[in-house]
Amino acid sequence: MSKYWSSMVKRTEPYVPGEQVEQLDIVKLNTNENPYPPSPKVKDAISVEMERSLQLYPSPTADELRQTIGNIYGLTADEVFVGNGSDEVLAFSFMAFFEPGKVIRFPSVSYSFYPVYSKLFAITYEEVALNDDFTLRVGEYFQSEGGVILPNPNAPTSLYAKLDSIELIVKNNPDQVVIIDEAYIDFASESAVKLIQKYDNLLVIQTTSKSRSLAGLRVGYAMGNRSLIEALVRIKDSFNSYTLDRLALAGAKAAFEDEVYFKESTGKIIATREKTMGILKGLGFNVLPSQANFVFVTHATVAAETLYLQLKEEGILVRHFNKPFIENYLRITIGTEEQMARLVEKLKKLV
Amino acid sequence: MSKYWSSMVKRTEPYVPGEQVEQLDIVKLNTNENPYPPSPKVKDAISVEMERSLQLYPSPTADELRQTIGNIYGLTADEVFVGNGSDEVLAFSFMAFFEPGKVIRFPSVSYSFYPVYSKLFAITYEEVALNDDFTLRVGEYFQSEGGVILPNPNAPTSLYAKLDSIELIVKNNPDQVVIIDEAYIDFASESAVKLIQKYDNLLVIQTTSKSRSLAGLRVGYAMGNRSLIEALVRIKDSFNSYTLDRLALAGAKAAFEDEVYFKESTGKIIATREKTMGILKGLGFNVLPSQANFVFVTHATVAAETLYLQLKEEGILVRHFNKPFIENYLRITIGTEEQMARLVEKLKKLV
The missing domain is CATH 3.40.640.10 (Type I PLP-dependent aspartate aminotransferase-like (Major domain))
Incomplete structure (x- = not known):
């Protein structure tokens, strides 16, 4: 803190966005971006x-x-x-x-x-x-x-x-x-x-x-x-x-x-989401009924933070919020079919 | 005004930027842009x-x-x-x-x-x-x-x-x-x-x-x-x-x-500015000693607002501020040599 800061600066509690990484080999499922390029x-x-x-x-x-x-x-x-x-x-x-x-x-x-x-x-x-x-x-x-x-x-x-x-x-x-x-x-x-x-x-x-x-x-x-x-x-x-x-x-x-491209790419993400939700349930996850381009999940036996850290080590970024009510949940962005297959493959080993 | 507006909206007095026009035949000398493209x-x-x-x-x-x-x-x-x-x-x-x-x-x-x-x-x-x-x-x-x-x-x-x-x-x-x-x-x-x-x-x-x-x-x-x-x-x-x-x-x-391109294009603008200042003085303008990419001028006999309107009719946009102390001044962006020649040509007829 500095004497030059206004009362407005002093009262801020800035937002912390999800990690942004530029490594191409990372599977980035942490900030709800679209896995497909724009039109x-x-x-x-x-x-x-x-x-x-x-x-x-x-x-x-x-x-x-x-x-x-x-x-x-x-x-x-x-x-x-x-x-x-x-x-x-x-x-x-x-x-x-x-x-x-x-x-x-x-x-x-x-x-x-x-x-x-x-x-x-x-x-x-x-x-x-x-x-x-x-x-x-x-x-x-x-x-x-x-x-x-x-x-x-x-x-x-x-x-x-x-x-x-x-x-x-x-x-x-x-x-x-x-x-x-x-x-x-x-x-x-x-x-x-x-x-x-x-x-x-x-x-x-x-x-x-x-x-x-x-x-x-x-x-x-x-x-x-x-x-x-x-x-x-x-x-x-x-x-x-x-x-x-x-x-x-x-x-x-x-x-x-x-509009054609838009409908096609959102359609693909919705299809991948539905498929992923089914697979995650099969792996023992409780999966909330998502209508977004991400899923919010918690596992019956493995803690969310453990999964977050282990996935990160394996090159897969998902989002974990250290907050009341949701500290045992992961938010996972829906990526391409290939990215989700890599996620599922890793999760099979971890849960 | 609407009952939904916050006190912040109610107290605003928004800024009015200089006119933006997309016609290519306009000589745009009103918002202090650079006449040269970027590097x-x-x-x-x-x-x-x-x-x-x-x-x-x-x-x-x-x-x-x-x-x-x-x-x-x-x-x-x-x-x-x-x-x-x-x-x-x-x-x-x-x-x-x-x-x-x-x-x-x-x-x-x-x-x-x-x-x-x-x-x-x-x-x-x-x-x-x-x-x-x-x-x-x-x-x-x-x-x-x-x-x-x-x-x-x-x-x-x-x-x-x-x-x-x-x-x-x-x-x-x-x-x-x-x-x-x-x-x-x-x-x-x-x-x-x-x-x-x-x-x-x-x-x-x-x-x-x-x-x-x-x-x-x-x-x-x-x-x-x-x-x-x-x-x-x-x-x-x-x-x-x-x-x-x-x-x-x-x-x-x-x-x-x-840096090379930067020095070259700023150098060109400074040279055109110095030349333009000399010419405008010759036409009866009082020209403030500019160190910017624009000049601030007032004419001995013709009102700034008149000049602004007449130049606009001729396809040349400059900036006129209807404000105390400066209502008889024009702010003219330094354009290319060609643009300034067109400006000077029109001004010669108007003053």
Whole structure:
């Protein structure tokens, strides 16, 4: 600590992302990335853009990308906000919709960045317990004082809450914003996007990092009533005029335009997930019914931390959270068929 | 305004960037971009990186880029912070070093984003008047309550304050952070970087958007004592783990590695600036002695706003600020020799 640090720095408890390794021989199943490359059209678009004007600022309003996303979800461009990864969109949302002194609610087992944002922006929060099977206690999110944020599917549990549960939470917070963080929705069933026209307090956040294979490009987005989007734009324009660079704008647009590739690659991951879940159950794992691109598992006899460390030694990275309720669980990203076969082969020896 | 907006949104007064146009026939001299493309090595590096792993997150710590920048300025990697454009680095710096309730100081004619950040983060500020010739009143920055931020060269005035003036300000704020925003320093003389080892309260912020022709890629950086850098890292890791995408990291690194190209293109701009200043003086302009990649001018008889509008009609964009003290000035970016010839040709008809 230094005398030059602001009170804001002093109260931070920074997020620790999963390990990033560049060794090619590692099987990396720890940060929920897509094992498949993005659509070939992404590279084409980036190559074209690169030949244009890297020396000129990108569009500060990102209208083309917002329109492209709007077209897919049946929204207008002013119902869409884009940012530097969904983490930035989440940070701006905490700034735009949550208020110091008004308690917000999120699940006790959830994306561990929510308490980090809360501390940064001095937002008080209440962690709502999950049921023993990790499902949401829907009624406990009603009538919140300061708003609600929750991931659906939830991370790291992988569980999806049906849309009628989400709608109940939105409906029962008429004076507060409810943020549904849908980073993994493309591996699940229905998105809450269809509720946007009905509820002006609903913000849905998604990302290109998972289902569109663009974690390396940093493009996230929010969808909601235009007055919510206007609030995000005001925050962004008070923070950084140009949050998305030219190549990210072009690459993300191309990814959204290739629906065929998107459906094919998400389909493959879902198929591998279902197969892997069956195999892991056969090896004595309790596997939560995942609707994400990862599974959340615990073994009947071998401790999660032991498995995490032994897998790491064998060149396979999975994620272990040293936290209450989930310290005996592993979060394993769904990779390619080959990667999952290597994982299963190692696990057979370890359990 | 909406009932869902936080008090933070309500108090924002967003920055309005210069117009971005994509028409190729426009002579764009309004946002201080570099008229030359980046080093060819930038494209090579981006092409290589694009073939690697866009589906994987980038390095959250950006160590390689920080090391590359450190090597150039004689600093270690932990004395360098990188971010999504210098605007993001500035925003993080306001969060990390300035405190609500403690008045900061910056020049009354300066980068118009400073009051925007101040409003966003509820930082009280005092605008210190410039002398009539737009030079800094150095002594008036001493013993500030909450810190000092100033651009050197200043924008939009283009004036450079000598390093001994900067040092006096840093020295006379021993308990506060002094931020020197050196977006344009590569078109001027000495950087304050050389004072970093001597003063642990000095933060120097630079960007690749101007001298390294990468406005479209969004890479800015800060240099200072490692405890200041640690504060910025804590803020960033509480906000967005991965602020720089893979292509931006690779492209910026390549730009820093091509010193020959960098010196050549900044040299060309400086030469064109000197020539343009002479010609504009000949046309009856008062031209401030610029050490930036733009000039700040006022005409003896024709109003700046009139000139701005007439130039725009002729397909030439320059920047006019409708603000006290400078409403009769134009800020004109130094373009290529050809662009400046077109500007001069039009001006000859208008003045």
